[in-house]
Amino acid sequence: MTITSIDATDETLIATGMVFARAAVFDDYFGHEDDGRTAAWAEAIQKYNLDRADLLNAVTTFYAGTPGGRLSIGELIRLARQSRQDTAMRREHDERAKRGITTGLTPITATTTPDTQLGGLPIAGADGDPVWAAYDINNAINHDCPTCKEPAGGACVNTRNDQARKIPCLARMRL
16 A cells, blocks of 8 residues: 555654554554554544553553453544543642642532532532533533433533533433
8 A cells, every 4th residue: 555645743653653562562463564554543543633642541541441352543542532631630630739729619508509410519610601622521412411401412501590511411421
């Protein structure tokens, strides 16, 4: 196969090669060099702007939890996006801790009612313009919400006041 153009950066191509090298440690299928497959996977990865660390973490996560499984590009991307999200959350938590903020939750008081849509947590400020990245968690955006009944593709709504939610209902993220 002759590859004339690849829609991926050199960094993504190198990271994809490293993905195959790590996968080959776990799975003999990846032990054979294939420029076409490397290019195709790199182009798919490029669309998500995933970095090397998240991609390599995704490979290890996959093989640690899937005995005898074969890593697909879709599963690699899903796990790498989850790794990126986990890393961002850890960084945010660490930054908040440095500033002396120990929790993002509002203390329960007589005026704070636990939100059943959010697992009973008293999360203040959950209503407002949707934060679409939150709806990417477990592909929640692609599922109808069993709690507030919003269809796939739309933001959840607060069942008490019909306002849009910044984040999806907990049940929707678990689908």
